[in-house]
Amino acid sequence: MKRLASIRGALARVLPRTRFIVLCWPRSGSYLLTDLLDQQPGVITHAEIFKPDRVELRPPYLRALGLGPEDLAQRDADPSGFVDGLVRATPAGTVGFKLFPAHNPELMERLLADARWRVVLLLRNPIQSYVSLLSARQTGKWTQRRDRASPGVEPVVFDPEGFLEHFHKQRILYEQCQDRAASDPGFKLLNIDYSQLDDPDALDRLARFLGRRRWNPAAQPTYFKQLRKPYPELVANWVDVETFCAPLGVDHEQDFATFTRAFAEHDFEAPDPTPA
Numbered sequence: 001m002k003r004l005a006s007i008r009g010a011l012a013r014v015l016p017r018t019r020f021i022v023l024c025w026p027r028s029g030s031y032l033l034t035d036l037l038d039q040q041p042g043v044i045t046h047a048e049i050f051k052p053d054r055v056e057l058r059p060p061y062l063r064a065l066g067l068g069p070e071d072l073a074q075r076d077a078d079p080s081g082f083v084d085g086l087v088r089a090t091p092a093g094t095v096g097f098k099l100f101p102a103h104n105p106e107l108m109e110r111l112l113a114d115a116r117w118r119v120v121l122l123l124r125n126p127i128q129s130y131v132s133l134l135s136a137r138q139t140g141k142w143t144q145r146r147d148r149a150s151p152g153v154e155p156v157v158f159d160p161e162g163f164l165e166h167f168h169k170q171r172i173l174y175e176q177c178q179d180r181a182a183s184d185p186g187f188k189l190l191n192i193d194y195s196q197l198d199d200p201d202a203l204d205r206l207a208r209f210l211g212r213r214r215w216n217p218a219a220q221p222t223y224f225k226q227l228r229k230p231y232p233e234l235v236a237n238w239v240d241v242e243t244f245c246a247p248l249g250v251d252h253e254q255d256f257a258t259f260t261r262a263f264a265e266h267d268f269e270a271p272d273p274t275p276a
Contacts, residue, residue, distance in 0.1 A: 123256035
């Protein structure tokens with residue numbers, strides 16, 4: 001039995017694997033998606049491994065890489081080597097992690113150009129993600145592990161210019177990925193919207209994209225939505241949101257692609273984005 005386990009371990013280190021990144025901007029539902037993916041048979045999904053303040057890996061993988069959560073300098077000295085080592089240390093046929101563009105733009109570009117990596121582009125209605133971002137900044141609470149609404153959440157204030165900067169960064173990433181998919185036959189891309197994370201058909205497409213036969217519906221979230229009130233109750237100046245959106249033909253219920261297409265029909269100049 002030990003010999004069989006050793007052979008399997010050796011094969012796991014040399015056989016081709018399905019590698020993927022969940023690519024998105026913050027407040028897109030990435031913890032929920034990576035949580036659900038990690039519960040799929042044959043899939044191990046690491047979370048935000050390039051988090052600015054720590055190496056976010058489970059203890060067995062930190063030990064395998066000889067790192068502690070605080071070893072940012074070692075991780076960042078060779079990001080590609082860190083990722084390659086993590087893939088080698090992960091005993092699964094399908095392995096992935098989530099990446100924000102601001103984590104390491106150079107690494108992101110290398111992964112996008114590497115045909116071994118599949119890209120799951122997670123999108124969310126930008127009004128929703130902007131409100132979620134403002135609320136998280138206000139409360140200091142970025143994740144929710146209990147299935148209940150976060151207490152004491154005060155309404156946030158919608159700032160049109162701040163929203164445009166927020167959306168502009170998301171739109172650049174979206175268009176970059178769509179353009180690459182159209183021009184590069186080797187680029188493997190799947191778009192999935194936050195609104196589809198409970199859609200069985202969309203989840204089955206995701207499973208097949210990652211080389212699995214079907215989605216396992218037994219997966220249950222251990223990360224939960226923090227904001228549960230209707231959006232008009234979450235924004236103190238909701239009338240300003242409606243005034244901003246109406247002429248553009250957009251709203252807070254559209255999926256990201258629909259919102260972006262409607263927005264693109266108007267000649268609207270966005271401010272230059274600042275680093276996240």
